[in-house]
Amino acid sequence: MKKIILIVVMGLLLFVVGSHDIVAQETGSFTYERAYNDYLYNLDQYQKLHGEYEIAKNGYLKNPTLAAQAEAIVKTKNMLFIRDEVLITYLTALKLKIIDTRGVSANDKLNLATQIDNEVVWHKNHQKRLASSGSLEDLSADSEAGLERFDEFTEILAYKTLTTISVG
Numbered sequence: 480m481k482k483i484i485l486i487v488v489m490g491l492l493l494f495v496v497g498s499h500d501i502v503a504q505e506t507g508s509f510t511y512e513r514a515y516n517d518y519l520y521n522l523d524q525y526q527k528l529h530g531e532y533e534i535a536k537n538g539y540l541k542n543p544t545l546a547a548q549a550e551a552i553v554k555t556k557n558m559l560f561i562r563d564e565v566l567i568t569y570l571t572a573l574k575l576k577i578i579d580t581r582g583v584s585a586n587d588k589l590n591l592a593t594q595i596d597n598e599v600v601w602h603k604n605h606q607k608r609l610a611s612s613g614s615l616e617d618l619s620a621d622s623e624a625g626l627e628r629f630d631e632f633t634e635i636l637a638y639k640t641l642t643t644i645s646v647g
Contacts, residue, residue, distance in 0.1 A: 517572075
């Protein structure tokens with residue numbers, strides 16, 4: 480739950496820091512505003528799927544049947560997939576924002592954009608690994624790997640990027 484609150488707070492901070500610099504661009508192009516809206520949509524989906532996951536998990540713990548286990552596996556995969564998608568869209572919004580931020584050196588922009596791209600690749604690969612997870616134990620390990628990555632890299636990169644945006 481702390482991670483969800485942290486993601487929401489980081490998203491709101493990105494919106495507040497970035498809202499005064501949104502510039503209209505040609506229709507159909509992928510802009511910071513579009514990326515941020517994608518992030519908000521995915522965050523909403525995550526909250527919905529996390530609730531479904533909790534229900535399925537509790538149902539399985541109360542009544543550990545094969546049917547309940549199968550449902551828990553599906554709901555867990557869905558929740559973990561969208562959790563990565565939230566981070567991917569958030570990082571994409573950060574990347575677009577840092578690229579458009581005036582006052583940040585081209586070198587800093589390139590450095591942060593490259594780091595963000597690396598994080599996006601990690602989370603996309605993590606999503607692919609979820610498809611091959613066949614048990615709740617596998618999914619639990621996948622979830623832990625995602626949380627470790629968030630704690631050790633993604634969160635730090637997000638704060639570093641937000642700090643650079645606010646200073647730039």
